[in-house]
Amino acid sequence: MKGLERRRRTMAYTLLGPGILFLLIFFAIPLVNQLWVSLMEGNADDGFDPKWNWSVYPDSISKYSDQLIRSVEYAGLATIFCLIIAFPLAYFMAFKAGRFKNAMLLLVILPFFTSSLVRTVAWQTILTDDGWVVHRMQDIGMIANDGRVLATRTAVIAGITYNFLPFMVLPLYVSLEKIDRRLIEAATDLYANRVTAFRKVTLPLSLPGVFSGTLLVFIPALGDYINAQLLGSPQQYMVGNVIQSQYLIVRDYPVAAALSFVLMAAILIGIFIYARALGTKQLREAIA
Amino acid sequence: MMGGVDRARNWALGLWSGLALLYLFIPIFVIALFSFNDNKGRFNYTWEGFTLRHWKHPFSVEGLQDALTNSLLIGAATTAIAVILGVGVALALVRYKIRGRAGVDGLVLLPLATPEVVLGAALLGYFLTLGFARGFVTILIAHVMFTLGYVVLTVRARLEGLDLHIEEAAMDLGANQWTTLRRITLPLIAPGVAAAALLAFAISLDDFVVTNFTAGQTVTFPLFIYGAARQGVPPQVNVVATGLLLLVIILLFVNLAVQRRAGNRDAAATLMAR
Numbered sequence: 001m002k003g004l005e006r007r008r009r010t011m012a013y014t015l016l017g018p019g020i021l022f023l024l025i026f027f028a029i030p031l032v033n034q035l036w037v038s039l040m041e042g043n044a045d046d047g048f049d050p051k052w053n054w055s056v057y058p059d060s061i062s063k064y065s066d067q068l069i070r071s072v073e074y075a076g077l078a079t080i081f082c083l084i085i086a087f088p089l090a091y092f093m094a095f096k097a098g099r100f101k102n103a104m105l106l107l108v109i110l111p112f113f114t115s116s117l118v119r120t121v122a123w124q125t126i127l128t129d130d131g132w133v134v135h136r137m138q139d140i141g142m143i144a145n146d147g148r149v150l151a152t153r154t155a156v157i158a159g160i161t162y163n164f165l166p167f168m169v170l171p172l173y174v175s176l177e178k179i180d181r182r183l184i185e186a187a188t189d190l191y192a193n194r195v196t197a198f199r200k201v202t203l204p205l206s207l208p209g210v211f212s213g214t215l216l217v218f219i220p221a222l223g224d225y226i227n228a229q230l231l232g233s234p235q236q237y238m239v240g241n242v243i244q245s246q247y248l249i250v251r252d253y254p255v256a257a258a259l260s261f262v263l264m265a266a267i268l269i270g271i272f273i274y275a276r277a278l279g280t281k282q283l284r285e286a287i288a
Numbered sequence: 289m290m291g292g293v294d295r296a297r298n299w300a301l302g303l304w305s306g307l308a309l310l311y312l313f314i315p316i317f318v319i320a321l322f323s324f325n326d327n328k329g330r331f332n333y334t335w336e337g338f339t340l341r342h343w344k345h346p347f348s349v350e351g352l353q354d355a356l357t358n359s360l361l362i363g364a365a366t367t368a369i370a371v372i373l374g375v376g377v378a379l380a381l382v383r384y385k386i387r388g389r390a391g392v393d394g395l396v397l398l399p400l401a402t403p404e405v406v407l408g409a410a411l412l413g414y415f416l417t418l419g420f421a422r423g424f425v426t427i428l429i430a431h432v433m434f435t436l437g438y439v440v441l442t443v444r445a446r447l448e449g450l451d452l453h454i455e456e457a458a459m460d461l462g463a464n465q466w467t468t469l470r471r472i473t474l475p476l477i478a479p480g481v482a483a484a485a486l487l488a489f490a491i492s493l494d495d496f497v498v499t500n501f502t503a504g505q506t507v508t509f510p511l512f513i514y515g516a517a518r519q520g521v522p523p524q525v526n527v528v529a530t531g532l533l534l535l536v537i538i539l540l541f542v543n544l545a546v547q548r549r550a551g552n553r554d555a556a557a558t559l560m561a562r
Binding site for chain 2: 110111125247
């Protein structure tokens with residue numbers, strides 16, 4: 001019996017080991033290394049030396065506070081818009097779509113399979129200054145005659161909303177679909193009208209989906225820089241744009257590392273609070 | 289009266305849902321449409337008439353074919369490695385008692401909850417610190433890192449829905465752990481593994497951000513588009529994107545058919561176990 005125990009344990013760690021080791025070496029250690037890089041001083045040509053330069057944190061946060069605040073603002077607004085667009089859709093799919101349910105689900109997932117970059121470029125084509133959409137908007141006075149849609153805050157937020165919408169629809173759909181219909185019937189049997197039944201039964205039971213959808217949209221949106229870059233202008237740049245250009249163009253690695261470490265730390269603290277409140281199983285379901 | 293209000297509400301809900309789906313598909317229609325655009329100059333922003341010439345010569349643009357080849361190779365290699373590592377982790381988590389399970393869970397899930405720009409930046413900083421030259425291998429490492437969690441989650445969901453008794457029966461009949469794994473567990477989770485593989489491949493193929501940080505001089509399909517976006521994306525990119533989407537739709541249906549067949553087999557296996 002002892003031998004069997006040992007064999008089972010050997011098996012377990014043989015299966016687990018390679019994957020976990022990979023993630024330790026190429027995910028956990030690089031994150032810690034990021035802190036190390038952020039504290040260095042020097043330049044890309046002569047090399048960087050570790051100097052424990054903690055002032056990089058307050059310096060880069062105050063220098064790029066506009067972009068940091070803008071990231072939270074855009075990601076927050078996009079999350080709200082996703083929720084507004086996705087909730088009725090998910091509700092329809094879960095309760096009204098009948099035999100079209102799976103087909104609709106497939107339609108929600110399908111855009112995932114075209115390159116997101118190509119889709120953002122397509123929005124560029126659609127909203128281009130000389131395009132049909134902008135001319136019609138000028139005709140009906142939605143924007144000024146020389147007004148544009150590209151290079152505005154609206155375009156960037158709409159682009160982010162578009163990009164992450166399926167991430168909101170799917171968890172909402174899953175949580176709505178799971179609701180026991182008899183609970184809603186019971187509420188109406190007990191003289192709740194449709195609106196009250198929705199408010200007191202359906203809505204509270206859909207909250208796990210709302211939480212996970214919010215997480216799945218807000219976190220990636222916070223770090224997004226494609227939309228700001230392709231649909232916006234430097235006036236709309238977010239913290240992701242700064243990290244990208246500092247790392248790949250300016251090659252001021254410590255500042256880029258510091259900003260990305262700040263972003264990660266903020267998200268980790270958020271997730272930790274979330275996990276404390278909900279437990280890791282819920283968190284796993286929230287992310288999955 | 290009540291019925292009228294309800295009908296109006298359902299109608300509004302349906303309309304809203306239709307519009308939301310339309311919003312999701314507008315860019316895709318535009319991508320497909322502009323792959324047929326007979327554009328005269330470098331730009332592909334305005335409609336100038338119908339042509340099939342881009343579909344006849346999708347790789348007439350320099351660098352596109354190499355980029356696509358790189359993407360497909362990296363996607364295939366990523367899928368193979370991530371599936372092998374991920375199935376192991378999922379099996380260990382579901383079937384065995386593991387010490388430090390919470391830590392393992394965290395390590396698997398955190399990459400999924402990290403913005404891509406942070407993942408990319410962290411890896412770039414790491415490779416720079418190590419003095420590791422960036423290229424095909426570093427892209428592959430990055431892709432395995434951020435697809436692994438998706439594989440674990442997908443396979444795990446499948447494993448958790450499985451009947452343990454079949455495996456126990458195999459062990460009772462004298463099969464050892466490896467034989468049970470090979471002959472019983474792996475065939476049963478095959479549909480989950482196929483779904484995970486498809487997911488990993490799709491994510492790898494589509495990734496821009498992390499790839500941008502870890503690519504060095506190597507160009508993948510998304511990097512090619514990004515580079516081209518500054519001077520106008522050529523219509524051939526639309527052809528390739530539309531073609532890839534069609535390919536995925538076909539794969540999706542094949543996967544669906546396989547799952548349905550495997551579903552029947554599961555049912556049969558459960559019946560037999562009884």
